[in-house]
Amino acid sequence: MSDLPHPVTRDDVLEARERIAGRVRHTPLLAPVAGDEAWLKLEHLQLCGVFKIRGAFNRQLAGLERGEIGDAGIVVASGGNAGLAQAFAARGLGVRATVFVPETAPAVKVARIESYGAEVRRAGREYAEAHAAAVAFGEAEGAAFAHAYDQPDVVAGAGTLAEEVLADEPGIDTIVVAVGGGGLYAGVAAAARGRARVVAVEPVLIPTLHRAIAAGRPVDVEVSGVAADSLGARRAGGFAVAAALAEAPVSVLVDEDAIVEARLRLWQELRIASEHGAATAYAALLSGAYSPAPGERVAVVVCGANTDPATL
Structure with missing residues (x-):
């Protein structure tokens, strides 16, 4: 198509x-x-x-090369794993990370995201709702959007x-x-x-x-x-x-x-x-x-x- x-x-x-x-x-x-x-x-x-750490590092390193990632850092929506990966990569690269997760995200994953220094925000019951909130945040704050998979x-x-x-x-x-x-x-x-x-x-x-x-x-x-x-x-x-x-x-x-x-x-x-x-x-x-x-x-x-x- x-x-x-x-x-x-x-x-x-x-x-x-x-x-x-x-x-x-x-x-x-x-x-x-x-x-x-x-x-x-x-x-x-x-x-x-x-x-997902593979894609997270590639997204952020390529974004830094292209000048897409500034002081607002990156924002990602995730059921847990993409947020973990983007937060880990961001810590290693000195990039600010904000991660939107659905309210149903497993506590074990949320705790680890936070342990990597990212800010976690909860939005909605499903990934799609967290995604919409992350996109809105990126547009408002100037954060580069890192998609979980697409x-x-x-x-x-x-x-x-x-x-x-x-x-x-x-x-x-x-x-x-x-x-x-x-x-x-x-x-x-x-x-x-x-x-x-x-x-x-x-x-x-x-x-x-x-x-x-x-x-x-x-x-x-x-x-x-x-x-x-x-x-x-x-x-x-x-x-x-x-x-x-x-x-x-x-x-x-x-x-x-x-x-x-x-x-x-x-x-x-x-x-x-x-x-x-x-x-x-x-x-x-x-x-x-x-x-x-x-x-x-x-x-x-x-x-x-x-x-x-x-x-x-």
């Missing part, structure tokens, strides 16, 4: 990789052992416990994760990612295009990209379920939809029980402490929502660990 942005390219991802080099971790790719079905990209071991710098930063996967194991055929607003998916799609298939996994209760692909444009969906704190965008971002229409991913949905079971299995069998949103990609394999072909080499991204350990 003409009103969608051009998809982020691999060149954008490679530029982001150079920009953020030395500021983020190259996270491990865990090879399958007996009984396992896939490689696991352990991005939950990333700084701040979430892949900005080219943010998307390109996320895509550096796929560059690591394919550098560590060039034979990977398929990369499986969880989708909320779609920033991770869009970045991985840009990096992997022509080299690996992408499987986009969403909770059945938050099918933002799935619905957008069917409609050919972003559409609003209802938001609920165990993964809503990290995958709870009301609609897929324009860059995610543009990527999906340029080269359609395998798009699958998983139910609540599958997500809960996948998170439990990651902890009990592998001692990987993931949040529900991060277990969503793994749930696609465990539940059979995505069944690899014989011999298919699959990497599943465990994208975040910002969860209450008491719930494991």
Whole structure:
């Protein structure tokens, strides 16, 4: 569609990789052992416990290069993880950060955002309401807006994760990612295009990209379920939809029980402490929502660990 942005390219991802080099971790790719079905990209071991630090550093460093970020700093709306990442990056770069979160944001994430020196403001019950408040704040105060998932710098930063996967194991055929607003998916799609298939996994209760692909444009969906704190965008971002229409991913949905079971299995069998949103990609394999072909080499991204350990 003409009103969608051009998809982020691999060149954008490679530029982001150079920009953020030395500021983020190259996270491990865990090879399958007996009984396992896939490689696991352990991005939950990333700084701040979430892949979003890649896009946060790229957004702020690029913004500083372009002169977009002044005394008012940056403002971001987040269900928790994007706020964590932007606050962490801002502290490291000496940038003021204001983070708008919905009233439902987990206390564990809010406390960590504040520990990085950002100002936290609560607005509304869903991410969309916090987003509107953040945009208004940015316009009024002159703060540069850092989108949680739908900005080219943010998307390109996320895509550096796929560059690591394919550098560590060039034979990977398929990369499986969880989708909320779609920033991770869009970045991985840009990096992997022509080299690996992408499987986009969403909770059945938050099918933002799935619905957008069917409609050919972003559409609003209802938001609920165990993964809503990290995958709870009301609609897929324009860059995610543009990527999906340029080269359609395998798009699958998983139910609540599958997500809960996948998170439990990651902890009990592998001692990987993931949040529900991060277990969503793994749930696609465990539940059979995505069944690899014989011999298919699959990497599943465990994208975040910002969860209450008491719930494991």
